[in-house]
Amino acid sequence: MGMDPFTETAPSTDALTPAGSPGSISETGTTVVGVRTADTIVLAADRRASLGGRFVTNKRVDKIEQVHPAAALALSGAVGHIQAFARILTAESQLYRDRRGEEITIKGLATLASNVLRTRPLQVAPILGGVDAEGPRLYSLDGAGGRLADRYLASGSGMQLAYGVLEREFEEGLSRDAGQRIAAQAVTSAGERDTASGDGLTIATIFPDGVEFTEFDTPEGEA
Amino acid sequence: MQGPDQQAYDRGTTIFSPDGRLYQVEYAREAVKQGAPVVGVRGADATVLAAQVSARSSLVERSSVEKLSPVDGRTGIASAGHAADARRLIDLVRRRAQTERLRFDEAATAETLARAVADHIQESTQVGGTRPYGTALLIGGYDETPRLFETDPSGATHEWRATAAGRGARDIISFFEERYSHDLEDVEALELAVAGLLEPTGDLDPKAISAVTLGRQGYEPVDEGGIADALDAAS
Numbered sequence: 001m002g003m004d005p006f007t008e009t010a011p012s013t014d015a016l017t018p019a020g021s022p023g024s025i026s027e028t029g030t031t032v033v034g035v036r037t038a039d040t041i042v043l044a045a046d047r048r049a050s051l052g053g054r055f056v057t058n059k060r061v062d063k064i065e066q067v068h069p070a071a072a073l074a075l076s077g078a079v080g081h082i083q084a085f086a087r088i089l090t091a092e093s094q095l096y097r098d099r100r101g102e103e104i105t106i107k108g109l110a111t112l113a114s115n116v117l118r119t120r121p122l123q124v125a126p127i128l129g130g131v132d133a134e135g136p137r138l139y140s141l142d143g144a145g146g147r148l149a150d151r152y153l154a155s156g157s158g159m160q161l162a163y164g165v166l167e168r169e170f171e172e173g174l175s176r177d178a179g180q181r182i183a184a185q186a187v188t189s190a191g192e193r194d195t196a197s198g199d200g201l202t203i204a205t206i207f208p209d210g211v212e213f214t215e216f217d218t219p220e221g222e223a
Numbered sequence: 224m225q226g227p228d229q230q231a232y233d234r235g236t237t238i239f240s241p242d243g244r245l246y247q248v249e250y251a252r253e254a255v256k257q258g259a260p261v262v263g264v265r266g267a268d269a270t271v272l273a274a275q276v277s278a279r280s281s282l283v284e285r286s287s288v289e290k291l292s293p294v295d296g297r298t299g300i301a302s303a304g305h306a307a308d309a310r311r312l313i314d315l316v317r318r319r320a321q322t323e324r325l326r327f328d329e330a331a332t333a334e335t336l337a338r339a340v341a342d343h344i345q346e347s348t349q350v351g352g353t354r355p356y357g358t359a360l361l362i363g364g365y366d367e368t369p370r371l372f373e374t375d376p377s378g379a380t381h382e383w384r385a386t387a388a389g390r391g392a393r394d395i396i397s398f399f400e401e402r403y404s405h406d407l408e409d410v411e412a413l414e415l416a417v418a419g420l421l422e423p424t425g426d427l428d429p430k431a432i433s434a435v436t437l438g439r440q441g442y443e444p445v446d447e448g449g450i451a452d453a454l455d456a457a458s
Contacts, residue, residue: 087324087325087328088325090324091321091322091324091325092321094295094296094320094321094324095317095318095321097293097296098292098293098294098295098296098317098320099314099317101293
């Protein structure tokens with residue numbers, strides 16, 4: 001029994017980046033960020049899904065998926081692709097646990113994720129964060145299988161705006177609260193001007209033994 | 224065929240004898256009977272799987288003897304017979320469980336997994352060039368209620384309230400037939416399972432027993448204290 005659910009051909013890249021008209025495939029558009037604090041990883045994401053940033057198809061999207069007891073993905077890209085990608089990582093980390101009786105390391109999970117991306121036509125640009133014996137770890141992944149470790153990261157259509165906040169506010173050894181505040185600021189700031197991002201905020205704080213989610217329906221301050 | 228003697232019919236798994244038997248499958252069942260016993264007992268809230276973990280020598284690390292295996296964190300497999308064959312089957316079940324999650328985003332039930340592995344085992348009795356698996360599996364899980372399935376080398380699968388496979392299985396099943404009741408608490412189910420393992424030998428080292436419960440919380444190994452208590456209650 002194979003693991004491969006992708007028997008059908010993937011949609012072409014053209015279909016995902018409509019030129020003149022709103023596309024027919026839901027994209028997250030998205031601003032997602034990750035921040036490494038002293039002992040956790042904080043991931044944050046907006047909650048909007050849209051057709052090419054022109055029409056909002058969903059205002060309550062969960063763009064952060066837990067794929068491991070102490071790791072989560074913040075996802076941007078085509079909705080169908082990111083959902084499939086998250087299912088694959090969840091299944092692979094469970095298989096690792098069944099076979100070896102221990103958890104895959106975050107570096108191992110990131111490498112696995114990059115191998116999946118390199119060998120399948122998935123239009124995604126996720127951020128993977130997790131905590132293991134090595135401490136908090138944060139990686140950006142790209143569609144060609146690139147895997148880059150960093151201390152803070154942003155991805156998606158609002159990434160330039162988010163990076164403006166992160167570059168100014170990030171410092172080493174942040175407290176958990178400060179990390180959450182900076183990540184939230186980065187996402188809400190992007191939502192102000194990026195038409196493909198907005199509709200509130202999800203924050204996931206990753207501890208060595210679990211992931212804590214908090215959702216906000218509207219950006220802080222606007223409610 | 225080279226003559227009327229029985230020998231000719233056990234050359235291949237796919238050849239029936241004139242009286243309708245598959246000798247290779249029957250030999251595989253003999254291999255199961257020589258394996259250390261495993262038992263399963265379905266309680267009111269959980270299924271318990273227990274195994275006798277016998278080591279060939281005092282120098283063998285018992286933790287390396289695989290008799291009980293987790294699948295998808297919620298299903299458990301106990302195996303008797305050829306350990307190497309069991310590993311193949313267990314990995315097949317693990318992959319199948321994750322395939323189910325990829326396809327439907329839902330957990331595979333113990334029943335689905337038992338059927339899937341049984342289909343694979345059956346194939347080995349009908350396809351040329353293969354040999355049957357010399358392993359019987361007990362598959363325990365919790366799908367709304369506790370479940371317990373058994374597969375044998377023919378690929379047959381049955382659901383049981385309590386059963387055993389491996390050395391002395393027939394005696395253990397008779398013992399369960401006398402003692403089983405349908406409303407066992409988790410601890411009672413564990414005691415009955417351990418008592419079943421004791422049935423053929425009458426005496427066992429607590430270190431030679433491992434057990435798991437499969438209830439709402441999923442696959443939960445029973446700690447040494449729990450096994451020692453169950454052994455005290457059973458003997």
